[in-house]
Amino acid sequence: MTDELSAKQNAQTIAAQTRSGGKTQFSPRGVPVITGVNRVGMLALYMKEVRRFLKVQTQTIWAPAVTTVLFLIIFTVALGRGGREVLDVPFASFVAPGLIVMGMMQNAFANSSFSLLSGKIQGTIIDLLMPPLSSGELMGGIVAAAVTRAIAVGCTVALAMVLWPDVSLVMTHVWAVIWFGLMGSVLLALLGLATSIWAEKFDHNAAISNFVIAPLSLLSGTFYVIDNLSPVFQAVSRANPFFYVISGFRYGFLGQSDIGTDGQVVMAAIGLAVLNGAIAIAVYFVLRSGWKLKS
Secondary structure: OHHHHHHHHHHHHHHHHEEOOOEEOOOOOOOOOOOOOOHHHHHHHHHHHHHHHHHOHHHHHHHHHHHHHHHHHHHHHHHOHHHOEEOOEEHHHHHHHHHHHHHHHHHHHHHHHHHHHHHHHHOOOHHHHOOOOOHHHHHHHHHHHHHHHHHHHHHHHHHHHHOOOOOOOOOOOHHHHHHHHHHHHHHHHHHHHHHHHHOOOHHHHHHHHHHHHHHHHHOOOOOOOHHHOOHHHHHHHHOOHHHHHHHHHHHHHHOOOOOOOHHHHHHHHHHHHHHHHHHHHHHHHHHHHOOOOOO
């Protein structure tokens, strides 16, 4: 009985599809079959990217966490001896939040900068361009996966740092920890995606990582407060968006930062959102144009 019912349903389906002289009816050319946001496609891309870095989690999550903890150990031993305090807290507690968000940002960049570049080099870029995903959906899936890796690295680093003496990660402003952590991760994920579009080989990717991302990260107040710098270098630091991410993230733990007052921290949070929005729009139009992807 069940087989007969299934056969009848299949026959009805075939009959509905084989009209107009027995030819199968398709949507007219240029008319999309999927309307609205392709959530299934975005989720599939997101899961693909997440599984990619989870398969080599020793390299993508645990190794960055170990490297970041080594930074904490080295700088604490070198600069934090004798009960040194910065912003009225032990040096280890001062530097730990900056190292956490720095690790998050660098790994967000590493993840998104690899996505399209590997496809171009291996000749599998068609696997990302052919599915029914718009440019915004493609960008959203890649950026979301990069942020996921950043959060995984941040949680791993924080868990390891809690075990280090004199490190306190008690949150004073939870919203600042969440907001600046996400904004920093999204910022670097977007920059990584832009690099992935532009780069033609891994050397190009490494050049941006070594000569742009690393200097901006290390010279952003991670290990010091900019009040100790000369006025010229203070101005240079305040022109660095990484400075606001790191200092704002630190503000979430310590309740104070070298950005300034609470109002200035809020303005920095808004400014990062505006900056991310502008970069996202630029990356979207470049991705939509197919520059260096479809040619």
